[in-house]
Amino acid sequence: MGLSGFEVSIERPTNGGGLSTEDMTLSMGPQHPSTHGVLRFVVRADGEVMKEAIPDIGYLHRSIEKIAEKVGWHGFIPYTDRVDYVAAMFCNHAWAAAAEKLGGIAVPKRGEYCRVIADEFCRIMSHLISVGSMAMDIGAFTPFNHAIREREYINDLIEELCGARLTFHYMRIGGVAWDLPPGWIEKATAFLDRFEPLIDEFDDLISFNKIFTERLVNVAVITPEEAIDYNLVGPNLRGSGVKYDVRKDEPYSIYPEVEFDVPVGRGELGTVGDCFDRYIVRMREMRESCRILRQCLRQIPDGPVIAKVPRNFKPPAGDVYYRVESARGDQGWYVVSDGTAFPYRCRIRTGSFTAISMIQKVSRNLMIADLIAVIASFDLVAPEIDR
Amino acid sequence: MQEFVDGLIASGAVPAGVPAWVAYLGAMLVFGGVVVFGFVLPVAGATTWVERRIMARIHSRIGPNRTGPAGFLQWLADGIKNMLKEDIVPTASDAPLFKLAPYVVMLGFVGAFVAIPFAGPLIISDMNVGIVYVTSVTALVVVGILMAGWASNNKWSLLGGIRSAAQIVSYEIPAGLSIFPIVMLTGSLSMQTIIGHQGWAPWDWHVFDNPFATLAFVVFYVSALAEGNRTPFDLPEAESELVAGFATEYSGMRNLLFFMAEWGNLYVIGAIATTLFLGGWQIPWALTDAPALRVLLEFVTFFGKSYFVGVLVAIWIRWTLPRIRVDQMMTMCWKYLVPIAFVNLIGTAVWMVVFPHGVPAVRWALTAAAGVATLGFLRRVRYHIKRAKLQRKHLSFNPLSTARVPL
Numbered sequence: 001m002g003l004s005g006f007e008v009s010i011e012r013p014t015n016g017g018g019l020s021t022e023d024m025t026l027s028m029g030p031q032h033p034s035t036h037g038v039l040r041f042v043v044r045a046d047g048e049v050m051k052e053a054i055p056d057i058g059y060l061h062r063s064i065e066k067i068a069e070k071v072g073w074h075g076f077i078p079y080t081d082r083v084d085y086v087a088a089m090f091c092n093h094a095w096a097a098a099a100e101k102l103g104g105i106a107v108p109k110r111g112e113y114c115r116v117i118a119d120e121f122c123r124i125m126s127h128l129i130s131v132g133s134m135a136m137d138i139g140a141f142t143p144f145n146h147a148i149r150e151r152e153y154i155n156d157l158i159e160e161l162c163g164a165r166l167t168f169h170y171m172r173i174g175g176v177a178w179d180l181p182p183g184w185i186e187k188a189t190a191f192l193d194r195f196e197p198l199i200d201e202f203d204d205l206i207s208f209n210k211i212f213t214e215r216l217v218n219v220a221v222i223t224p225e226e227a228i229d230y231n232l233v234g235p236n237l238r239g240s241g242v243k244y245d246v247r248k249d250e251p252y253s254i255y256p257e258v259e260f261d262v263p264v265g266r267g268e269l270g271t272v273g274d275c276f277d278r279y280i281v282r283m284r285e286m287r288e289s290c291r292i293l294r295q296c297l298r299q300i301p302d303g304p305v306i307a308k309v310p311r312n313f314k315p316p317a318g319d320v321y322y323r324v325e326s327a328r329g330d331q332g333w334y335v336v337s338d339g340t341a342f343p344y345r346c347r348i349r350t351g352s353f354t355a356i357s358m359i360q361k362v363s364r365n366l367m368i369a370d371l372i373a374v375i376a377s378f379d380l381v382a383p384e385i386d387r
Numbered sequence: 388m389q390e391f392v393d394g395l396i397a398s399g400a401v402p403a404g405v406p407a408w409v410a411y412l413g414a415m416l417v418f419g420g421v422v423v424f425g426f427v428l429p430v431a432g433a434t435t436w437v438e439r440r441i442m443a444r445i446h447s448r449i450g451p452n453r454t455g456p457a458g459f460l461q462w463l464a465d466g467i468k469n470m471l472k473e474d475i476v477p478t479a480s481d482a483p484l485f486k487l488a489p490y491v492v493m494l495g496f497v498g499a500f501v502a503i504p505f506a507g508p509l510i511i512s513d514m515n516v517g518i519v520y521v522t523s524v525t526a527l528v529v530v531g532i533l534m535a536g537w538a539s540n541n542k543w544s545l546l547g548g549i550r551s552a553a554q555i556v557s558y559e560i561p562a563g564l565s566i567f568p569i570v571m572l573t574g575s576l577s578m579q580t581i582i583g584h585q586g587w588a589p590w591d592w593h594v595f596d597n598p599f600a601t602l603a604f605v606v607f608y609v610s611a612l613a614e615g616n617r618t619p620f621d622l623p624e625a626e627s628e629l630v631a632g633f634a635t636e637y638s639g640m641r642n643l644l645f646f647m648a649e650w651g652n653l654y655v656i657g658a659i660a661t662t663l664f665l666g667g668w669q670i671p672w673a674l675t676d677a678p679a680l681r682v683l684l685e686f687v688t689f690f691g692k693s694y695f696v697g698v699l700v701a702i703w704i705r706w707t708l709p710r711i712r713v714d715q716m717m718t719m720c721w722k723y724l725v726p727i728a729f730v731n732l733i734g735t736a737v738w739m740v741v742f743p744h745g746v747p748a749v750r751w752a753l754t755a756a757a758g759v760a761t762l763g764f765l766r767r768v769r770y771h772i773k774r775a776k777l778q779r780k781h782l783s784f785n786p787l788s789t790a791r792v793p794l
Contacts, residue, residue, distance in 0.1 A: 024542060026542050026543075032630060033630060034628070047549075048546070048550075048713050048714075135709065138709040138710060139618060139619070139621070139708075139709040139710025140707075140708060140709035140710075141442075141446070141706060142445055142446055142706050142707065145446035145447065145448060146446070146447060149447055206709070209708070209709060211619055211708055211709045211710070211711050212709045214711070214712075214715060215709065215710075215711070215712055215715075367712055367713060367714060368546070368628060369622075369628050369710075369712045369713060370712070372628055
């Protein structure tokens, strides 16, 4: 199997002289259609029933944390996009904010608003991919296309904002790279007017479809205690009914100035913490993001968007741990500076990494088809696991 | 067809000295070739185009629109491409079985066309066991799929093949049990006799004969979808679970044969449903007396009905619903469909004893109920289309969208 430490011992029950059966070891991935990037699971299955699914990570490791030590404070921003390319804005934000905290730089108000607007659009984008691909993994292809269609509109908006559609590098140390283009606020508002009814349409389309809920309800139930023990974050944690959101509990940027709720899983169709709860929390977070966006687009003040930061940025020696609420939850950046133009050490703590460690536990005695639902419900993004 | 060959022999068109069985065999090959290459394969191929166009609209995309008018020749291009691809036989596979499997699948699907009554005179062989023949020959498909799954020497293929075998064998039972009420009503297994027992008007169809027959139609349709490996029962080739199921290791022409059989099977499902429940090729007598025109009209009627029921509705279901899990699939079959099918069987028998001549009022009521349901559905569709148009027109700002309005 090639996984040292994970060798599976095959039990062959031969008692009674009956037919002996043996487990089947399946290698799911790294090129399996529903492993969302290059994940690999070593699945030990008895027919359709899984005994165990062992995640095998590392296929997308790019030493991003090491690269930080070589490219300097400003130069690392494009690399942060690649940490989680489905929701790159949050990594931008966290890196820039960590550097600002080290250097004691105050970001102009409008810059903070631009950051939050970009963040929340990015959250909607990421959640659209998540719920869409979840429906696709369950076998319904249509919702995925509808989700991608809406995501395209956000891509257009963000392209106008920063010129990029996937890897944005929009944030800079001290603010954001570009102000909102003229007329952009109206366009963004028009998008929200269009998008909010479409969330309802998406609910009509798939969320409460009987087959869909049958596939998700009571599958891979995670109790709140387990979720905390395994260090789940973000929608995965909130799906288990734990109301923890960095935006509320450890507010950063201008989140204290906007009103929003933190949706948590209520187990409305089954048990609290099942796959359906994790799914529906994301649907509700998109609505909350729309709410935040409307407030931000209304309240955004005039002024500069970026503070004056020296080109040769050398924050004083020290370390900082900065956390943002990414689309995949609490994303922590530990950055150490030794007072030079290069970070001494950078370490990223991501939501997908902790979520994948949970899979081995929750996948016991599920069907193989359920593993797909579990992977999708955790919203795993492979580059964020490996970095 | 036998009469036709007999006529040829009698008229001297067949040279003297040629044994009769040679004439029969030759006629069979010619007719079979005409049916397979002139009808079955184009229908299966064109269905891929129809499915892709409809699916694209459901996805709010455009679909293939480059090859030929509205992309209609796309299926030919795909077919040629597949034939030109390298035919890979994995070294670790069981090569003879691996190569044979697609043909077994094709055989099961093409064989069904022997007993499908396209019009009054248009049937290759009106066997006295027609419907039993069709259900049994389509069951050959499962042998082919199981062969493919086993011979590929791939665990995903094996899982797909086993799933398919379990699924098709299980769903044969409710499908078969739903055929029996019709057989009892008709008193015959022959396809033409079953159609002859119905009339052209909806209230003369078997599906509205009594409530049990209506239910039997529903059970039959669901089971037939499952037998045809269509969503929500497409577990054997569930892309997101089993990569491509039994077809994982296949490439080129062999892969194409599997998918041609799948798409053609849809039409077979529709043809069987039309024959049994929806009045077959029946058209009003008053319509025409000219034999050729009449056959044409009958053919169009039959084709339209079976294509709508078998292909269009199945496509619509496929791109709307998610896939059920393998245990739910089994639960649905054995705990719901089989008991309902038995109830239908007994109910129809009781109905026939109590009302030997049928109840016209019930027929009318069932037809009216179906009509109302259809109208309500169409109204809902119209509402959604209107709503969607409104949104696109007034809110789209995509710079590439033709519906863009300046803000």
